[in-house]
Amino acid sequence: MAAQIFSAIFVIIVGVGGCVAYFWGANKLVDLIFPSRGVAGAAAIDNLRRQGLVRPWLFVGPAMIILTIYLIYPVVETLRLSFLDRSGINFVGLANYEWAFGDREFRNSILNNIIWLAVVPAACTFLGLIIAVLTDKIWWGTIAKSLIFLPLAISFVGASVIWKFIYEYRGEGQTQIGILNAIIQHFGGQPQVWISLPFWNNFFLMIILIWIQTGFAMVILSSALRGIPEETLEAAVIDGANPFQIFWKIMVPQIWGTIAVVWTTITILVLKVFDIVLTMTNGQWNSQVLANLMFDWMFRGGGDFGRGATIAIIIMIAVIPIMVWNIRQANKETGGH
Amino acid sequence: MAVATGNSFASRFGVHIAVLVFVAIWTIPTLGILVSSLRDKNQIIASGWWNSFASSTQTEAGRLPPASTQVEKDGKFVLEGNIFGDGAKRDISAFGVKSAAPTQYPAGTSADLGDGVALQLNADGSFVMQSPKAFEGDRGQRVYYASSAPPKFTTDNYRTVLFSEGIGRSFMNSLTVTIPATVIPILIAAFAAYALAWMRFPGRALLIAVIIGLLVVPLQMSLIPLLKLYNGVGAFFGMPSKTYLGIWLAHTGFGLPFAIYLLRSYIAGLPREIMESARIDGASDFEIFVKIVLPLSFPVLASFAIFQFLWVWNDLLVAMVFLGTEADQIVLTAKLNALLGSRGGDWEILTTSAFVTIIVPLIVFFSLQRYFVRGLLAGSVKGG
Numbered sequence: 001m002a003a004q005i006f007s008a009i010f011v012i013i014v015g016v017g018g019c020v021a022y023f024w025g026a027n028k029l030v031d032l033i034f035p036s037r038g039v040a041g042a043a044a045i046d047n048l049r050r051q052g053l054v055r056p057w058l059f060v061g062p063a064m065i066i067l068t069i070y071l072i073y074p075v076v077e078t079l080r081l082s083f084l085d086r087s088g089i090n091f092v093g094l095a096n097y098e099w100a101f102g103d104r105e106f107r108n109s110i111l112n113n114i115i116w117l118a119v120v121p122a123a124c125t126f127l128g129l130i131i132a133v134l135t136d137k138i139w140w141g142t143i144a145k146s147l148i149f150l151p152l153a154i155s156f157v158g159a160s161v162i163w164k165f166i167y168e169y170r171g172e173g174q175t176q177i178g179i180l181n182a183i184i185q186h187f188g189g190q191p192q193v194w195i196s197l198p199f200w201n202n203f204f205l206m207i208i209l210i211w212i213q214t215g216f217a218m219v220i221l222s223s224a225l226r227g228i229p230e231e232t233l234e235a236a237v238i239d240g241a242n243p244f245q246i247f248w249k250i251m252v253p254q255i256w257g258t259i260a261v262v263w264t265t266i267t268i269l270v271l272k273v274f275d276i277v278l279t280m281t282n283g284q285w286n287s288q289v290l291a292n293l294m295f296d297w298m299f300r301g302g303g304d305f306g307r308g309a310t311i312a313i314i315i316m317i318a319v320i321p322i323m324v325w326n327i328r329q330a331n332k333e334t335g336g337h
Numbered sequence: 338m339a340v341a342t343g344n345s346f347a348s349r350f351g352v353h354i355a356v357l358v359f360v361a362i363w364t365i366p367t368l369g370i371l372v373s374s375l376r377d378k379n380q381i382i383a384s385g386w387w388n389s390f391a392s393s394t395q396t397e398a399g400r401l402p403p404a405s406t407q408v409e410k411d412g413k414f415v416l417e418g419n420i421f422g423d424g425a426k427r428d429i430s431a432f433g434v435k436s437a438a439p440t441q442y443p444a445g446t447s448a449d450l451g452d453g454v455a456l457q458l459n460a461d462g463s464f465v466m467q468s469p470k471a472f473e474g475d476r477g478q479r480v481y482y483a484s485s486a487p488p489k490f491t492t493d494n495y496r497t498v499l500f501s502e503g504i505g506r507s508f509m510n511s512l513t514v515t516i517p518a519t520v521i522p523i524l525i526a527a528f529a530a531y532a533l534a535w536m537r538f539p540g541r542a543l544l545i546a547v548i549i550g551l552l553v554v555p556l557q558m559s560l561i562p563l564l565k566l567y568n569g570v571g572a573f574f575g576m577p578s579k580t581y582l583g584i585w586l587a588h589t590g591f592g593l594p595f596a597i598y599l600l601r602s603y604i605a606g607l608p609r610e611i612m613e614s615a616r617i618d619g620a621s622d623f624e625i626f627v628k629i630v631l632p633l634s635f636p637v638l639a640s641f642a643i644f645q646f647l648w649v650w651n652d653l654l655v656a657m658v659f660l661g662t663e664a665d666q667i668v669l670t671a672k673l674n675a676l677l678g679s680r681g682g683d684w685e686i687l688t689t690s691a692f693v694t695i696i697v698p699l700i701v702f703f704s705l706q707r708y709f710v711r712g713l714l715a716g717s718v719k720g721g
Contacts, residue, residue, distance in 0.1 A: 070590025
């Protein structure tokens with residue numbers, strides 16, 4: 001273990017030192033090859049221009065290399081693998097895609113993902129907005145927001161344990177140690193094994209993600225609400241609008257852009273949701289989702305890279321509209337810069 | 338935002354109550370595992386954690402002493418003593434002699450066990466068993482009883498998970514993964530962000546678009562090709578394919594788009610005059626970056642560092658693909674996931690382990706919340 005700590009410290013030093021040495025050294029090298037000081041005027045201007053051509057690439061170079069290896073190449077390679085068989089050698093055309101849409105588990109995952117997509121972003125945004133508005137009106141709002149924000153720091157696995165404990169089931173009549181069944185038994189209801197109730201168990205898993213992500217929505221929306229000009233609210237009050245009208249007709253329309261950002265961010269997160277399903281049910285009892293199914297196929301029976309890649313591509317296809325929208329928004333904002 | 342309407346006492350009261358309800362729903366789950374992790378392991382399964390300050394009732398089994406300790410009194414054979422040999426103070430409410438009916442007789446009453454044998458067990462644990470015939474056998478009568486024990490809090494669970502369940506080791510592994518994976522991307526991203534914000538070169542707009550596009554590429558797209566690549570590289574050099582170096586680089590790669598995006602938007606917002614006056618004074622881009630941009634960007638660097646730290650610490654997927662599951666490599670999240678499988682019902686282990694895994698993020702979060710929120714607001718494209 002001491003060796004492990006030592007090697008981690010060593011890596012930090014080598015990594016950071018290496019970065020500094022690269023940037024500093026490359027910069028010096030450019031100055032040496034294309035000197036701009038101590039040479040005749042025309043040559044100096046020429047060399048300055050050449051420096052200007054080379055230097056940006058030295059700065060973005062390392063990042064581009066890493067991005068290419070870790071993200072750009074894999075995207076292309078995954079697309080290619082989705083047309084190959086399980087070992088990634090023989091071309092099988094669209095066989096993996098045909099398999100996917102005929103596979104019961106895959107169709108179940110798609111259906112569940114659609115439910116997740118319909119419920120989680122909407123619930124997080126809605127709850128986040130309500131809490132943001134309410135906490136703005138009270139003196140201890142900051143503390144309240146902090147506490148609701150807190151689950152965002154907790155890992156999905158940790159959150160799964162926390163909620164598994166809430167959903168814990170004991171036979172009817174026994175002392176329930178899961179708070180949900182305890183409440184239900186207290187009011188005379190029948191305790192349930194929540195995470196293995198087909199169909200409804202999806203919602204019990206979604207609650208975990210909603211619990212984590214509402215704080216995110218709340219913080220972003222709360223700051224957007226602060227940006228609403230006072231005059232619009234005052235004018236509405238003078239015109240006799242009630243709080244609900246002010247909320248729906250004055251506040252919400254002014255923060256549509258932010259709502260869209262929150263919604264799409266959580267949508268992407270939902271498409272990638274993996275940890276919660278793996279730890280809670282591992283896809284049993286009809287609770288499978290695409291990301292967990294993909295992980296499963298990566299290793300199932302020695303691993304089927306073709307099918308795994310196919311599922312990854314299908315997740316990617318769902319993300320592309322948001323990607324395009326993001327790039328267009330960013331282009332609009334930075335258009336002049 | 339002073340909305341004047343709806344400020345009547347009733348509606349203000351309603352707002353307080355509503356927020357209180359939200360706060361309760363959002364904090365009770367975490368409170369549950371914190372309280373449970375500090376409880377005695379027998380009490381965790383005997384009563385809900387919300388009752389942990391009340392005495393808990395649990396059903397236990399004991400054995401009366403063997404026949405050799407009997408005395409003869411008034412023509413009857415008698416066994417006497419206290420079922421709590423250890424002198425622990427507990428209150429017995431009921432007892433029984435069959436496992437199917439462990440609480441058949443209220444404490445203090447005499448139970449007829451047939452053949453004239455009678456057993457009386459009192460609330461304090463003392464018992465008297467009488468029989469017209471001599472008792473036989475080396476093994477005493479089995480007795481079941483429901484007793485209530487006073488609340489008991491302990492740090493034993495933490496000692497157990499840290500030192501004998503391997504959580505302590507995993508904690509070190511998580512730190513080993515997280516710290517380099519947080520530090521390495523910062524400098525690489527900062528240089529790229531500066532170039533993309535303040536240097537003019539062909540293809541810059543395209544690069545920015547690519548990075549924004551990569552922000553949302555699901556991790557799932559990278560897993561299989563990188564797994565193949567790592568296996569190939571490992572086989573080529575005759576090394577294992579699952580190494581810390583591999584996961585440091587993977588987290589660096591996955592964190593870079595967000596890092597560059599976040600830093601670029603901040604660095605691009607720095608005042609143009611500062612850069613230009615430095616340039617007129619003859620400073621090169623490198624000097625401008627090191628002496629002006631880097632110090633001014635401290636808040637955003639801190640934001641990114643917190644994000645990356647939380648993201649790497651909390652990651653399960655990347656760790657499961659690129660690291661092994663042996664004790665020297667398994668990180669906290671993967672260990673917790675493994676415990677869910679192997680120690681499914683042992684809530685004292687699970688709640689304590691879960692709390693150990695979330696304590697570091699919670700500390701980071703509470704001490705640096707300001708930077709965290711700032712990063713969140715600046716880069717809400719990726720979001721956690």
